Amino acid sequence: MTGHSASHHSPSAVQAGSDMTHSAAPALALETRQLVKEFRGFRATNDVSLQIQQGEIHAIIGPNGAGKTTLFNLLSGFLRPTSGEVRLFGERIDRLPPHQIVRRGLSRSFQISSVFQSLSVRGNLLVALQSVTRLPHQFWTPLSRLETLGAQADQILAEVGLESAQSRLAADLSHGEKRQLEIGISLTQRPKVLLLDEPTSGMGSEGVARVIGLVRQVAQGRTVVLVEHNMSVVSELADRITVLQYGQVLTSGPYSEIQRDPRVIEAYLGEEAHA
Amino acid sequence: MTVLSRRAATTQRERMSRAIWLVLLGLLLLVLPRLVYPVLALDILAWGLFAVAFDLLFGFSGLLSFGHAAFWGSSAYATAFLLSHGQSVPVAIVGGLLSALLLAVPIGFLSVRSVGIYFSMITLAFAQMVSFLALQWTAVTGGENGLQGFARPSVLGLDFSNSTTRYYVCLALFAAGFLVAYRMVRSPFGQALQAIRDNEQRAQSIGYNPFRFKFTAFLISAGLAGLSGSMYAFGHGVVSLEVVNWRTSGEVVMMTLLGGTTTLFGPVIGAGLVLLLRDLLTTANLPVGIVTGLVFVLAVLFFRAGLVGTVQHWLRRKSADDDRH
Numbered sequence: 334m335t336g337h338s339a340s341h342h343s344p345s346a347v348q349a350g351s352d353m354t355h356s357a358a359p360a361l362a363l364e365t366r367q368l369v370k371e372f373r374g375f376r377a378t379n380d381v382s383l384q385i386q387q388g389e390i391h392a393i394i395g396p397n398g399a400g401k402t403t404l405f406n407l408l409s410g411f412l413r414p415t416s417g418e419v420r421l422f423g424e425r426i427d428r429l430p431p432h433q434i435v436r437r438g439l440s441r442s443f444q445i446s447s448v449f450q451s452l453s454v455r456g457n458l459l460v461a462l463q464s465v466t467r468l469p470h471q472f473w474t475p476l477s478r479l480e481t482l483g484a485q486a487d488q489i490l491a492e493v494g495l496e497s498a499q500s501r502l503a504a505d506l507s508h509g510e511k512r513q514l515e516i517g518i519s520l521t522q523r524p525k526v527l528l529l530d531e532p533t534s535g536m537g538s539e540g541v542a543r544v545i546g547l548v549r550q551v552a553q554g555r556t557v558v559l560v561e562h563n564m565s566v567v568s569e570l571a572d573r574i575t576v577l578q579y580g581q582v583l584t585s586g587p588y589s590e591i592q593r594d595p596r597v598i599e600a601y602l603g604e605e606a607h608a
Numbered sequence: 609m610t611v612l613s614r615r616a617a618t619t620q621r622e623r624m625s626r627a628i629w630l631v632l633l634g635l636l637l638l639v640l641p642r643l644v645y646p647v648l649a650l651d652i653l654a655w656g657l658f659a660v661a662f663d664l665l666f667g668f669s670g671l672l673s674f675g676h677a678a679f680w681g682s683s684a685y686a687t688a689f690l691l692s693h694g695q696s697v698p699v700a701i702v703g704g705l706l707s708a709l710l711l712a713v714p715i716g717f718l719s720v721r722s723v724g725i726y727f728s729m730i731t732l733a734f735a736q737m738v739s740f741l742a743l744q745w746t747a748v749t750g751g752e753n754g755l756q757g758f759a760r761p762s763v764l765g766l767d768f769s770n771s772t773t774r775y776y777v778c779l780a781l782f783a784a785g786f787l788v789a790y791r792m793v794r795s796p797f798g799q800a801l802q803a804i805r806d807n808e809q810r811a812q813s814i815g816y817n818p819f820r821f822k823f824t825a826f827l828i829s830a831g832l833a834g835l836s837g838s839m840y841a842f843g844h845g846v847v848s849l850e851v852v853n854w855r856t857s858g859e860v861v862m863m864t865l866l867g868g869t870t871t872l873f874g875p876v877i878g879a880g881l882v883l884l885l886r887d888l889l890t891t892a893n894l895p896v897g898i899v900t901g902l903v904f905v906l907a908v909l910f911f912r913a914g915l916v917g918t919v920q921h922w923l924r925r926k927s928a929d930d931d932r933h
Binding site for chain 1: 794795798800809817
């Protein structure tokens with residue numbers, strides 16, 4: 334899968350092997366090259382080349398079925414690409430399983446709130462924090478040992494605003510609180526790149542405002558990629574936007590540019606305008 | 609009340625309630641041979657630990673094994689075989705446990721990658737292979753005749769021909785096995801296992817390799833099932849093809865569900881109830897299968913959390929109400 338270089342500005346990167354070969358200025362946090370994912374002949378992701386700069390908030394938008402979630406699954410290792418590459422800080426990650434990708438600094442959230450229902454809010458964070466330690470492999474160690482991670486858990490609880498809910502069972506949280514916890518769980522991995530899959534889905538305007546604040550806060554010193562349907566969220570948060578349609582990149586750029594692009598209006602914004 | 613002190617109060621109350629359950633179960637098991645005849649008491653211990661082993665896998669890992677008879681049965685055969693070839697009781701029991709563990713390595717390795725009904729079917733298929741092997745390999749298993757009348761030479765002056773002595777030896781083994789399960793579910797490992805059970809994708813996305821954890825849990829569960837199988841052979845004194853039959857796998861599912869999954873105490877109570885009921889019905893000449901089946905159906909319909917689970921929920925709700933006042 335080499336031998337051809339796309340219109341990327343670092344041809345040196347297309348050398349044999351898969352090691353770090355970074356040349357020029359704007360450091361890329363996450364990059365895909367001609368990424369393709371086929372399901373029985375159907376191309377859910379079709380030749381997607383993305384470049385996500387370090388430190389930016391990058392939104393991925395597109396109509397339903399445009400391949401946003403498939404792309405997220407490819408980036409985080411839950412799906413393997415049919416062809417093409419995914420690089421995290423220059424290193425290829427497209428053949429790695431999810432649990433190894435997260436160790437390299439990429440953490441994701443899910444579209445449907447994914448928390449550990451039978452654990453408490455604090456327990457959710459502790460179980461996520463302990464995954465980087467040796468603790469999970471010790472079945473003769475009492476749970477109280479987890480308190481060595483307690484201070485970190487408290488800090489994240491404060492960060493996502495769930496201090497008063499910490500001893501509640503995750504199953505009993507409201508939808509909005511689950512979304513907050515979900516982001517908190519991702520933060521335990523100290524990600525350099527955070528993928529958020531529709532962080533405001535199913536929320537009222539108040540909840541949306543809270544999540545916008547939260548995303549802005551956790552984006553400090555991080556790269557954030559989010560899939561989002563709510564255009565006001567996108568316009569407020571995103572430094573750059575990539576528009577997907579039929580699994581392909583339609584265009585990419587800042588909101589002001591995207592907004593005026595007739596193809597985007599046709600494919601996506603127009604749909605909103607009609608609604 | 610601050611959040612922190614409420615958290616401390618909740619943990620303390622949970623610890624108290626766990627301690628109470630432990631003491632009650634301990635007392636009950638200590639006096640059991642006075643309440644029922646010793647061989648029945650021995651069966652309750654062995655099946656009780658078997659159900660605990662099953663609960664580790666089903667309740668805490670979400671894997672419904674329909675082939676746990678393979679581990680219980682192979683261990684029972686190995687123990688009986690070693691005893692009938694003149695080995696001592698400790699060697700026979702450890703040998704049984706090890707044979708179950710050894711068997712669990714390939715079965716677990718191949719089965720824990722699948723989930724749901726596929727996992728159940730694969731474990732069932734392996735258990736059927738073990739069952740077939742037991743029928744054919746008559747040199748070791750005695751085939752249709754099974755193994756019986758093997759010696760249980762005394763150790764440290766303990767006379768194993770006395771069933772009450774056997775009971776208390778088995779009680780010590782039971783306590784050791786239960787402790788392993790108890791510590792395991794309340795360890796960081798147990799938390800990771802429950803996280804994987806709750807949401808495997810999420811667990812992967814925070815760096816857990818589900819296979820590794822499920823495989824370990826499978827081995828621990830099979831090891832405990834093996835220990836209980838050797839307890840059964842040692843205590844009961846007879847090992848027949850029934851121990852590797854698929855009905856045995858089904859029975860342990862029923863006992864665990866009846867008592868309540870993820871409670872650890874529940875499966876022991878469930879095993880006790882099923883065995884007592886069966887004993888009662890047999891003596892009264894009533895149809896065992898129909899009545900136990902009916903009890904099971906009623907329990908699943910009305911006590912979905914199992915007997916112990918339902919009581920625990922009720923107590924928790926009551927204490928939550930008390931907090932509010």
